Amino acid sequence: MKKLFRYLKPYRFPIGFVLILIFLQSLSDLYLPTLLADIVDHGIVLGDTPYIWRIGGLMLLVAAFGAICSVAAGYLSSRVSAGFGMRLRGEMFRHVENFSLQEFDKIGTASLITRTTNDITQVQQVLTMMLRMMISAPMLCIGGILMAVSKDAKLSLIFVAVIPILALAIFTIVSRGMPLFKALQKKLDRLNLVLRESLTGIRVVRSFNRIEHEKRRFGEANRDLTDTATKVNRIMAAMMPVMMLIMNFSSIAIIWFGSIRIDNNHMQVGDLMAFLQYAMQILFSLMMVSMMFVMIPRASASATRINEVLDTVPDISDPAEPKRGDGRRGWLAFENVTFHYPGAEKPALERISFEARPGEVTAIIGGTGSGKSTLVSLIPRFYDVTEGSVRIDGVDVRELSQAELRAKIGYVPQQAVLFSGSIAENIRYGKEDATDEEITHAAEVAQAADFISEMKDGYDSVIAQGGTNVSGGQKQRLSIARALVRHPEIYVFDDSFSALDFKTDAKLRAAMRRETTEATVLIVAQRVSTVMDADRIVVLEDGAIAGMGTHRELMESSQVYREIVASQLAEEEIA
Numbered sequence: 260m261k262k263l264f265r266y267l268k269p270y271r272f273p274i275g276f277v278l279i280l281i282f283l284q285s286l287s288d289l290y291l292p293t294l295l296a297d298i299v300d301h302g303i304v305l306g307d308t309p310y311i312w313r314i315g316g317l318m319l320l321v322a323a324f325g326a327i328c329s330v331a332a333g334y335l336s337s338r339v340s341a342g343f344g345m346r347l348r349g350e351m352f353r354h355v356e357n358f359s360l361q362e363f364d365k366i367g368t369a370s371l372i373t374r375t376t377n378d379i380t381q382v383q384q385v386l387t388m389m390l391r392m393m394i395s396a397p398m399l400c401i402g403g404i405l406m407a408v409s410k411d412a413k414l415s416l417i418f419v420a421v422i423p424i425l426a427l428a429i430f431t432i433v434s435r436g437m438p439l440f441k442a443l444q445k446k447l448d449r450l451n452l453v454l455r456e457s458l459t460g461i462r463v464v465r466s467f468n469r470i471e472h473e474k475r476r477f478g479e480a481n482r483d484l485t486d487t488a489t490k491v492n493r494i495m496a497a498m499m500p501v502m503m504l505i506m507n508f509s510s511i512a513i514i515w516f517g518s519i520r521i522d523n524n525h526m527q528v529g530d531l532m533a534f535l536q537y538a539m540q541i542l543f544s545l546m547m548v549s550m551m552f553v554m555i556p557r558a559s560a561s562a563t564r565i566n567e568v569l570d571t572v573p574d575i576s577d578p579a580e581p582k583r584g585d586g587r588r589g590w591l592a593f594e595n596v597t598f599h600y601p602g603a604e605k606p607a608l609e610r611i612s613f614e615a616r617p618g619e620v621t622a623i624i625g626g627t628g629s630g631k632s633t634l635v636s637l638i639p640r641f642y643d644v645t646e647g648s649v650r651i652d653g654v655d656v657r658e659l660s661q662a663e664l665r666a667k668i669g670y671v672p673q674q675a676v677l678f679s680g681s682i683a684e685n686i687r688y689g690k691e692d693a694t695d696e697e698i699t700h701a702a703e704v705a706q707a708a709d710f711i712s713e714m715k716d717g718y719d720s721v722i723a724q725g726g727t728n729v730s731g732g733q734k735q736r737l738s739i740a741r742a743l744v745r746h747p748e749i750y751v752f753d754d755s756f757s758a759l760d761f762k763t764d765a766k767l768r769a770a771m772r773r774e775t776t777e778a779t780v781l782i783v784a785q786r787v788s789t790v791m792d793a794d795r796i797v798v799l800e801d802g803a804i805a806g807m808g809t810h811r812e813l814m815e816s817s818q819v820y821r822e823i824v825a826s827q828l829a830e831e832e833i834a
């Protein structure tokens with residue numbers, strides 16, 4: 260947790276202020292019982308009314324002062340801890356944005372969300388507690404003991420008996436609760452995971468009639484979390500009554516022995532009353548410390564989880580001295596590229612070499628699982644190659660800055676992703692300063708203009724979260740428009756035409772050819788008709804190149820390609 264406190268640096272001054280305020284408040288707390296003793300022993304016993312008024316007034320002033328300090332400290336400390344939470348969340352988000360896909364795979368999206376929200380809240384809560392108690396607990400405890408001893412040293416011996424009992428009780432309870440807190444966060448992760456999966460997969464859940472199954476799965480995770488939480492709370496619930504019991508017995512002991520001492524004229528009534536209050540302050544401060552002991556392990560479990568994220572060094576980072584391209588635009592080359600997914604036995608790609616040049620269309624075709632998506636994801640450096648190199652404009656992509664590299668690329672993923680917002684906003688995602696003309700033009704080329712104009716609000720129509728209110732093919736065309744509006748050097752279409760009918764597919768590619776005369780275009784596809792007129796076709800099989808050339812050349816030279824063509828022609832003939 261200590262490591263996280265470096266994010267408190269900008270709050271040095273408010274924190275200092277809080278500590279001073281709480282110091283003052285604790286002073287007033289310690290002073291009040293003494294004044295009370297004075298009123299009782301001098302004012303009431305001697306019947307000195309003006310004295311009672313004077314000291315009573317002073318008591319009111321001191322109490323009001325303490326209250327003001329307390330309110331101000333509360334205000335400041337909640338601002339500090341809310342600000343701290345905000346900075347930490349921001350820092351997490353920024354850091355996670357730099358992760359390569361490997362790190363996402365490792366920690367998991369659901370856990371990243373819990374860590375950014377719930378875990379930070381835990382740390383934040385402890386921080387608030389700590390700010391309040393760091394000063395006041397030791398002051399009230401030590402100050403209380405000093406004051407109590409000054410009132411009556413012999414009676415203070417009661418503490419020698421009570422404090423060890425209290426400590427033992429606290430220790431027993433806390434040591435049983437601590438391990439459960441760690442488990443609690445893990446179970447929360449699990450609950451989030453199940454919830455996310457069944458919400459995002461709601462269509463699949465419905466269509467496969469797995470609602471009951473999902474309910475059960477959620478129910479289990481929910482129950483698991485609840486059981487642990489109940490167990491923890493049951494243990495912690497014992498804390499309060501045990502403490503109160505010990506405190507009340509202490510009061511009885513103090514009054515019992517105190518009244519004997521008053522009888523023997525060793526003590527005055529007011530002093531006993533003050534003594535009783537100091538005893539309460541001491542025991543309360545010990546209780547607060549024990550509450551800290553309860554919360555700190557939970558928060559430190561959370562802090563560990565947060566640090567795990569913050570300490571993850573993204574696999575993919577910018578080189579110390581990024582190189583620049585050699586002035587060419589859009590020259591892409593794979594040189595003997597081999598790639599392993601971490602933990603995978605077989606390489607997903609093996610010794611891939613080819614070149615793609617501006618003004619050309621290079622197509623990649625192959626069965627599912629042949630490594631097409633993997634191949635194109637190496638270009639924007641979602642993953643780094645295991646061997647060989649991917650070069651753009653003569654420079655290894657690992658030597659370019661990521662921002663510069665990605666600015667060169669217009670990438671359309673296999674799974675079209677849209678963001679909630681208007682259609683225009685979604686297209687503008689590709690180029691922030693795109694004019695309206697550029698956006699309509701991109702939409703026209705992507706064959707999206709027709710369906711957009713049919714929508715009620717045209718380009719201002721709202722896309723629902725996850726793009727659920729447009730069809731798969733419409734989604735694909737919008738994400739193509741998003742890439743087109745950038746005018747990048749290199750276009751990468753990962754199976755982006757799969758949901759389009761043949762006619763739209765052909766129209767789109769014809770329009771795009773006019774648009775991308777100077778750019779390098781990489782098209783991943785399953786359909787022969789999509790790749791047939793490409794300048795170069797790369798045939799992938801099991802992660803290796805099984806043939807390369809134009810359609811005509813491949814028909815002669817590549818068995819694999821002929822098989823693909825034959826299977827699809829047969830299908831079309833039947834259809």
Ligand code: ADP
Nearest residue numbers: 364600603607626627628629630631632633634
């Ligand atoms: P394609 O796009 O040609 O259908 P992919 O490139 O998506 O194929 O997948 C190629 C191979 O790599 C598959 O065998 C798949 O199991 C594996 N693979 C894909 N993504 C990952 C990943 N994130 N982690 C591990 N293996 C993966």
Ligand code: MG
Nearest residue numbers: 631632673754
């Ligand atoms: Mg794929």
